[in-house]
Amino acid sequence: MTLRPLRALIYKNSIIWLRSGFRLADFVFFPMVDLAVWGFVTIYISQISHALPSVFIFMLSAIILWTVQFRAQQAICLSFLDDIESHNLLNIFIAPVGVVTHIAACYLVGFLQALFVFILQAVVAYLGYSFSFAVIGLPCTLLFLNLLFMGWSIGLFSTGLLIRFGHTSATLIWVIPFFLQPLSAVFYPVSVLPHWLQIISLCLPPTHVFEGMRQILATGRMDWYHLQWAFLLNVLYMLFASAIFKYLYEEARKHGSLTKYGT
Amino acid sequence: MNNNIVEVINLTKQFKNTPVVNDLSFSVSKGEIVGLLGANGAGKTTTMHMMLGLIKPTYGQIKIFGHDLDSQKNKILKRMNFAxxxxxxxxxxxxxxxxxxxxxxxxxxxxxxxxxxxxxxxxxxxxxxxxxxxxxxxxxxxxxxxxxxxxxPELLLLDEPTASLDPYIADKTRQILAQMQAENNMTIINTSHNMIDVHELCHRILFMQKGKIVAQGSVGEIMAKFGSESLDEVYISLSTNDSIYIEEVKTLK
Structure with missing residues (x-):
């Protein structure tokens, strides 16, 4: 097989975002709104509480990095959702391209989108709040990659639900990230959670990413302990998500869901 | 030499223990245009979707171009298509x-x-x-x-291809399909409720009822067998009369 089918799928999955005003808004506008709201809130909190100035950079860094995971996940799910809405899912699944190629195309588009929004937010944060992401330095790449991997895993899991249960499960595409956000210690250290929640939280790769991020911002050095855990957990989550997706795909074929939701 | 492009062997599909396709076997030769007919719920579309790998059979095997569909799906799908x-x-x-x-x-x-x-x-x-x-x-x-x-495609599967077309375009579509079939010796399996499609296009028809084939042959043979003057009449009899189903399944066995 040549790269021609993969290229076609990447093109297809990229363009669907540009053809719908609502999706474009979701892709570009809302991350900017998030950044503005959180930026102003943290400025206000810093002013009234005379809190450490680092609260401000903690919050901005967290919101920018969280978007990476969210974008990577959304790109995968919405490609399949678009095919379901267009009644195009059958055409996609009867094409002589393995499911792995479809997923690879979605992953690449997820990566490009996450990178684009990350850069855009970093530039706006610099221009709007004089906050430079350069303070994190090179480890930022590793934090970015870990959140990308987690986004891919959630995306794969959500897509499995989508092709097995159709539109009824589409809400989960938006719900899962917001369910994980409070557990992932994005905006506060894991230590503020009750002990039993800390145990759950430390089983999630993003928790280690955000703990690592705060440590770099506070001390200027990277704690490899957190990054190692994030990578290890990401490998496990990716394997788990792949197994669940394969199971749900086979269940969809067994129950006729691909044809039920695809036409 | 085996000239079969499609071989469906003891194909069964059950949804929640209800058989939708029931021990179905048939083959289609290269260059044949076969009509898969039957009332709604007869199992035509499910059969077609199994031939595309979209639905997993409960039992049975599908061989296309001599290859097992389950194990060589992408290789097969490259040479066929569906509308x-x-x-x-x-x-x-x-x-x-x-x-x-x-x-x-x-x-x-x-x-x-x-x-x-x-x-x-x-x-x-x-x-x-x-x-x-x-x-x-x-x-x-x-x-x-x-x-x-x-x-x-060497094999084209069509699910009611003229269902939403006006008579002029439907006629033109049949002509195009017939012409392409003749030029490339393409094999076509076509489900339709439009008997004009079947009359004009199909070399052979397979009538399905309750997931089984209850009659097969050319349009002329089928009409002669049921003593009918039109395919519509046969269609209605087969779709509404269970005794024909029981009789025909026994005969075919």
């Missing part, structure tokens, strides 16, 4: 973009010329720059047929 009146291409792309994407997915050689040719013969060239989501159902059906013929 249905109930599907569409991506709504957010123009007709031309959609066809370009599928030409790349199927790795069609000289894709530009092939797309031009198909748009021309199905009379959808003026729609090339329109978003697919904005087309009428008949226009979508014709664009689907363009997509289904992009890779010059």
């Amino acid at each position: 249905s009146a109930y599907q569409s291409l991506s709504h957010n792309f123009t007709v031309q973009e959609n066809l370009n994407i599928f030409a790349d997915i199927y790795e069609v050689e000289k894709s530009k010329q092939r797309i031009e040719y198909l748009l021309e013969i199905f009379e959808v060239s003026p729609l090339r720059n329109k978003l697919t989501g904005g087309l009428s159902s008949g226009e979508k059906t014709r664009v689907n047929l363009c997509k289904a013929l992009l890779n010059s």
Whole structure:
């Protein structure tokens, strides 16, 4: 097989975002709104509480990095959702391209989108709040990659639900990230959670990413302990998500869901 | 030498223990146009979807081009295609973009010329720059047929291909399909409720009821067998009369 089918799928999955005003808004506008709201809130909190100035950079860094995971996940799910809405899912699944190629195309588009929004937010944060992401330095790449991997895993899991249960499960595409956000210690250290929640939280790769991020911002050095855990957990989550997706795909074929939701 | 393009062997599909396709066996030779007929719920579309690998059979085997579908799906799918009146291409792309994407997915050689040719013969060239989501159902059906013929398939599966077409376009579509079949010796399996499609296109028909084949033969043979003057009459008898089903299944066994 040549790269021609993969290229076609990447093109297809990229363009669907540009053809719908609502999706474009979701892709570009809302991350900017998030950044503005959180930026102003943290400025206000810093002013009234005379809190450490680092609260401000903690919050901005967290919101920018969280978007990476969210974008990577959304790109995968919405490609399949678009095919379901267009009644195009059958055409996609009867094409002589393995499911792995479809997923690879979605992953690449997820990566490009996450990178684009990350850069855009970093530039706006610099221009709007004089906050430079350069303070994190090179480890930022590793934090970015870990959140990308987690986004891919959630995306794969959500897509499995989508092709097995159709539109009824589409809400989960938006719900899962917001369910994980409070557990992932994005905006506060894991230590503020009750002990039993800390145990759950430390089983999630993003928790280690955000703990690592705060440590770099506070001390200027990277704690490899957190990054190692994030990578290890990401490998496990990716394997788990792949197994669940394969199971749900086979269940969809067994129950006729691909044809039920695809036409 | 075995000239069969399709071999369906003891194919069964049960949904929640209810058989939708029941121990079905048939074969289709190269260059044949076979009509798969039957009332709603007879199991035609489920059979077709199993032949595309979209539904997993409960039992049985499907061999296409001599290969087992389950183990060599992509190799087989590259040489076949499918169109249905109930599907569409991506709504957010123009007709031309959609066809370009599928030409790349199927790795069609000289894709530009092939797309031009198909748009021309199905009379959808003026729609090339329109978003697919904005087309009428008949226009979508014709664009689907363009997509289904992009890779010059050796085996074409059609699910009610003329269901949403006006009589002029439906007639033209049948002519195009007959012409392409004759030129390339393409094998076609076609489900339809339109008996004109069946009369004009099909070399052989398989009548299905309750997931089984209850009658098969050419249009003439089927009508003679049931003493009917039209295929519509046979269709109605077979769809409404359970005793014919029991009798015919016994005979065929």
